[in-house]
Amino acid sequence: MADLNELFENGGQLLTFSAAENCYGFYILDVADIIEIPELTKIPTAPDFVLGLMNHRGKAVPVMDLRLRLGLPEGEFDERSCIIVLEINTLQCGLRVDRVLDAELIRPEDITRSPVENGMVKGFVIRDGKERISILDPEILVRT
Amino acid sequence: MPKFDESMESMLDTFMFETGELLQNLDDILMRAEQAEDIASIEDDDIAEIFRTMHTIKGSAAMMGLQNMSTLAHAMEDMFFIIREKTYVRTDKGALFDLLYKSSDSLKNELENLPDEDIPLTDFTEQIDEIHKLAAYFKGEGEGGEDKSDAPALPDNIFENGEPENMQTYRVMYSESCAMPAARAMVLIRKLGAVAEVCRTVPADLDDDNADDGIKKFGLFIKLITDDTAAVEKILASGLNVESAVPFVKDDLKSGGAGAAAEPEINVPDGVFLPDEDEKLLTYQVTFTSTCAMPSARAMVMLRKLGAFAEVARTVPPDLDDEGADDIIQKQGLFIKLITDDVKAVEQVLDEGRNVESVIPVKRPAAKPVEEVKPAEPKPEAAKPQEAQEKKPAAPKAPKKEHKEQSLLTVKLEKLDKLLDLVSEIVITESAVISSPDLRGMETKLDRFNKSSRELKKLTDELQDVVMSIRMVPVSTAFQKMNRVVRDMNNTLKKNAVLVFRGEDTEVDKSIIDMLGDPLMHIVRNAIDHGIESPEERAAAGKTHPPTVTLSAGYESNEVVISCKDNGAGMDAAKIMAKAKKNGMLTKPENEYTEREIFNFVVAAGFSTNETVTQYSGRGVGMDVVKQNIEKVGGKLTVNSKLGKGSTFTIRIPLSLSIVDVLSFEVGGSSISVPASSVREAFSCDKDSFIIDPEGNEFIYLRDKCLPLIRLGSILKLENSVTDPTEGICIYCREGRYEAVLLADKLVCDQQVVVKPFSPLLDGLHLKEAGLAGSSILGDGSMTIILDMNSVLNGETGEEGANG
Numbered sequence: 014m015a016d017l018n019e020l021f022e023n024g025g026q027l028l029t030f031s032a033a034e035n036c037y038g039f040y041i042l043d044v045a046d047i048i049e050i051p052e053l054t055k056i057p058t059a060p061d062f063v064l065g066l067m068n069h070r071g072k073a074v075p076v077m078d079l080r081l082r083l084g085l086p087e088g089e090f091d092e093r094s095c096i097i098v099l100e101i102n103t104l105q106c107g108l109r110v111d112r113v114l115d116a117e118l119i120r121p122e123d124i125t126r127s128p129v130e131n132g133m134v135k136g137f138v139i140r141d142g143k144e145r146i147s148i149l150d151p152e153i154l155v156r157t
Numbered sequence: 158m159p160k161f162d163e164s165m166e167s168m169l170d171t172f173m174f175e176t177g178e179l180l181q182n183l184d185d186i187l188m189r190a191e192q193a194e195d196i197a198s199i200e201d202d203d204i205a206e207i208f209r210t211m212h213t214i215k216g217s218a219a220m221m222g223l224q225n226m227s228t229l230a231h232a233m234e235d236m237f238f239i240i241r242e243k244t245y246v247r248t249d250k251g252a253l254f255d256l257l258y259k260s261s262d263s264l265k266n267e268l269e270n271l272p273d274e275d276i277p278l279t280d281f282t283e284q285i286d287e288i289h290k291l292a293a294y295f296k297g298e299g300e301g302g303e304d305k306s307d308a309p310a311l312p313d314n315i316f317e318n319g320e321p322e323n324m325q326t327y328r329v330m331y332s333e334s335c336a337m338p339a340a341r342a343m344v345l346i347r348k349l350g351a352v353a354e355v356c357r358t359v360p361a362d363l364d365d366d367n368a369d370d371g372i373k374k375f376g377l378f379i380k381l382i383t384d385d386t387a388a389v390e391k392i393l394a395s396g397l398n399v400e401s402a403v404p405f406v407k408d409d410l411k412s413g414g415a416g417a418a419a420e421p422e423i424n425v426p427d428g429v430f431l432p433d434e435d436e437k438l439l440t441y442q443v444t445f446t447s448t449c450a451m452p453s454a455r456a457m458v459m460l461r462k463l464g465a466f467a468e469v470a471r472t473v474p475p476d477l478d479d480e481g482a483d484d485i486i487q488k489q490g491l492f493i494k495l496i497t498d499d500v501k502a503v504e505q506v507l508d509e510g511r512n513v514e515s516v517i518p519v520k521r522p523a524a525k526p527v528e529e530v531k532p533a534e535p536k537p538e539a540a541k542p543q544e545a546q547e548k549k550p551a552a553p554k555a556p557k558k559e560h561k562e563q564s565l566l567t568v569k570l571e572k573l574d575k576l577l578d579l580v581s582e583i584v585i586t587e588s589a590v591i592s593s594p595d596l597r598g599m600e601t602k603l604d605r606f607n608k609s610s611r612e613l614k615k616l617t618d619e620l621q622d623v624v625m626s627i628r629m630v631p632v633s634t635a636f637q638k639m640n641r642v643v644r645d646m647n648n649t650l651k652k653n654a655v656l657v658f659r660g661e662d663t664e665v666d667k668s669i670i671d672m673l674g675d676p677l678m679h680i681v682r683n684a685i686d687h688g689i690e691s692p693e694e695r696a697a698a699g700k701t702h703p704p705t706v707t708l709s710a711g712y713e714s715n716e717v718v719i720s721c722k723d724n725g726a727g728m729d730a731a732k733i734m735a736k737a738k739k740n741g742m743l744t745k746p747e748n749e750y751t752e753r754e755i756f757n758f759v760v761a762a763g764f765s766t767n768e769t770v771t772q773y774s775g776r777g778v779g780m781d782v783v784k785q786n787i788e789k790v791g792g793k794l795t796v797n798s799k800l801g802k803g804s805t806f807t808i809r810i811p812l813s814l815s816i817v818d819v820l821s822f823e824v825g826g827s828s829i830s831v832p833a834s835s836v837r838e839a840f841s842c843d844k845d846s847f848i849i850d851p852e853g854n855e856f857i858y859l860r861d862k863c864l865p866l867i868r869l870g871s872i873l874k875l876e877n878s879v880t881d882p883t884e885g886i887c888i889y890c891r892e893g894r895y896e897a898v899l900l901a902d903k904l905v906c907d908q909q910v911v912v913k914p915f916s917p918l919l920d921g922l923h924l925k926e927a928g929l930a931g932s933s934i935l936g937d938g939s940m941t942i943i944l945d946m947n948s949v950l951n952g953e954t955g956e957e958g959a960n961g
Contacts, residue, residue: 052939054827054932054940054941055827055875056919056922056942057827057829057873057929057942058873058928059919066932066940068939071578072578072913073931073934073940075915075918101918106918156920157920
């Protein structure tokens with residue numbers, strides 16, 4: 014897993030995506046793949062935000078829903094919805110998002126750290142005239 | 158201080174693996190060699206192999222800076238030098254092998270502790286002394302070491318004629334405590350390679366057995382050409398164990414050494430000059446660089462070129478095609494005898510030969526009678542530094558183990574797993590392509606497609622088989638280790654048990670072999686300590702057969718069956734019962750236990766029938782740990798015995814730890830699978846056999862049993878599943894002591910799957926506790942959830958299965 018501190022200090026590429034009208038971002042080094050929503054196998058007894066398992070290149074990769082994980086209302090999904098495959102210490106996890114927006118280069122001076130330690134949101138990108146981006150910590154997000 | 162040379166850290170893995178293999182191999186050879194009547198009748202091959210093994214360990218340990226290991230290996234090597242050269246006058250086989258095993262164990266332990274910084278290096282001095290003492294005893298006197306009382310004269314080949322002006326000479330002295338200066342020297346020279354061109358060293362062959370002695374006596378002379386003297390001196394000074402490194406000039410030789418020879422003296426082997434040879438015959442000594450892999454081949458090319466100018470009479474060694482020729486040439490150089498009119502051309506050809514290090518015309522030692530050239534007394538000859546005169550620079554240690562060129566390749570298990578993953582992916586994709594819905598309705602036009610797809614399927618199936626088989630290793634690797642256990646126990650317990658193998662070439666998954674080591678050792682120890690009687694007892698019981706422990710392996714349906722059988726005293730069921738009762742281990746009335754169940758108490762926790770605790774067993778902890786370890790990988794351990802005849806311990810392990818036969822069902826639209834091994838039968842039940850008691854407990858009455866009903870839909874919280882037992886399918890399952898009937902919607906199929914545990918990211922969901930073992934990807938790319946039967950049956954019934 015890429016070190017988020019590196020992003021905060023030196024800036025870097027951010028993959029931005031939306032869920033329930035909000036804009037979020039992952040440090041691009043945490044992202045392994047972006048794929049269409051495949052067939053999912055439900056895991057019995059698992060909470061709602063765990064959508065199930067997908068067969069991603071012969072591996073059973075768990076898939077979660079970003080909205081439900083963040084406690085947002087469940088949304089409708091269309092053909093532009095997709096799964097972002099995150100790689101966390103060699104472990105993969107899929108995350109369903111409304112849509113992927115962009116990959117942008119962020120300068121360190123545009124990033125504000127979140128004062129909350131061990132929160133899902135590690136910081137914000139705040140720039141004039143542009144939407145605010147919440148930078149998510151993939152590990153805290155997907156570890157149950 | 159780090160345990161080993163820091164610059165060698167990256168080599169640690171390789172060193173540990175290789176040395177570990179060597180030591181294991183050594184044990185095997187020692188076992189074999191020990192069978193010999195006495196030391197003189199040990200096979201030469203074995204002695205040579207042991208010698209070589211110790212030599213390699215010594216070298217690589219010294220390379221890593223592990224002096225203690227290298228000195229110990231050196232001592233063992235010395236010992237075997239005596240045995241190999243047969244210079245002993247008396248022997249003591251027992252003591253020798255005890256010492257060898259002890260040393261081999263010490264080395265193994267040391268190796269295991271190596272990565273742990275907290276465990277200091279062990280001091281082997283005592284052991285080394287013991288070996289030296291034994292070596293002295295072998296040689297028939299108390300004197301230690303070979304007779305090497307030559308006056309410390311400096312080697313006379315430090316300076317040669319015709320050396321370049323800018324060649325510098327350094328004399329490096331190593332501290333007394335440095336066990337293998339030659340190995341240190343090799344590392345040093347490798348480092349020097351970065352800043353200087355090292356032309357040669359004295360002694361020339363650092364890989365040679367005598368190099369250490371030479372360096373200890375005179376220091377190491379390094380001849381090099383460099384532009385950066387400061388860097389060279391820095392490297393020299395910073396070398397491990399280096400005491401002093403000073404530039405050395407010719408004058409030093411005269412003042413410091415005795416009898417410096419101006420003429421380079423060449424160690425001319427026997428047979429170069431024959432008594433009546435043509436006067437015109439010229440002799441050249443050609444030496445090749447040590448990096449030259451096949452000097453004999455180079456020599457042949459050279460001889461062919463020479464043919465244009467000269468008539469080559471013969472060479473020493475005479476047969477360049479011979480296997481040993483390379484060695485000889487590396488050691489003493491190639492001698493070419495020829496007649497020519499054009500000396501210049503010949504010398505040019507020789508000089509230009511590839512990998513040629515030096516070309517020296519050799520004159521017949523005219524004054525000396527022929528006899529004197531012959532190595533009349535091989536012993537003192539070898540000890541003199543003369544042998545170190547071969548003109549070769551430092552060898553980067555390698556070409557010593559020419560005989561046992563391995564046809565094996567060591568691969569990381571990870572890579573194999575990755576390969577296996579990829580292959581299963583290919584198989585899945587292949588079936589997805591062939592059964593693609595897009596092909597529907599085109600069947601008539603697909604003749605060629607079908608033909609190629611059948612071909613493809615055949616190939617992928619074969620590929621899968623091959624990849625699976627790569628992971629398979631014969632159980633003999635696990636069995637062989639028991640030889641040692643039995644030998645040690647025979648020595649202490651004097652039971653003279655014989656170990657017999659059957660079916661040791663049965664192949665099983667590598668992970669099973671790794672896991673088998675400990676359990677097998679415990680069982681074998683147990684068999685000899687508890688099972689086999691002492692010789693007196695055997696005689697009293699009228700047993701004439703030698704005490705035998707038989708290890709056998711084989712396949713039985715989908716399991717590997719490994720058993721350890723002894724023909725010892727067997728176990729007394731009554732005695733075991735009494736003990737079990739005393740320890741409060743009974744769970745049902747005494748008279749309900751079958752003999753088989755009673756014997757299996759032996760492997761339960763906290764049970765030991767042996768009254769006295771011995772060095773090997775009797776504490777009652779071993780066997781239940783063994784049982785747990787076997788059960789952890791899905792295996793079973795059972796015991797059977799006949800009083801007076803012996804006992805058998807049987808281990809059954811599924812053939813592959815990852816591939817499981819499952820029965821798949823549909824429950825509320827999800828695919829759920831149950832390991833076939835725990836399914837007794839699947840049936841549809843009628844209304845009459847469905848029972849609800851007043852407390853709301855549900856049962857299915859099957860033949861004469863009343864079994865608890867578990868609705869998979871409700872325990873797995875799957876909606877829309879069948880709730881009426883008569884509409885769904887009932888699966889009667891049993892796992893250990895628990896049994897129940899599971900209710901699913903419908904049966905899909907039975908198949909083989911590879912169980913993949915859930916991603917560790919989902920650890921927080923406690924899926925295992927909820928009765929889920931993992932998931933599996935099926936042939937068509939879809940997935941199924943595998944149930945953990947232990948927790949499903951155990952957790953949900955919460956009680957033992959109804960007993961009728």
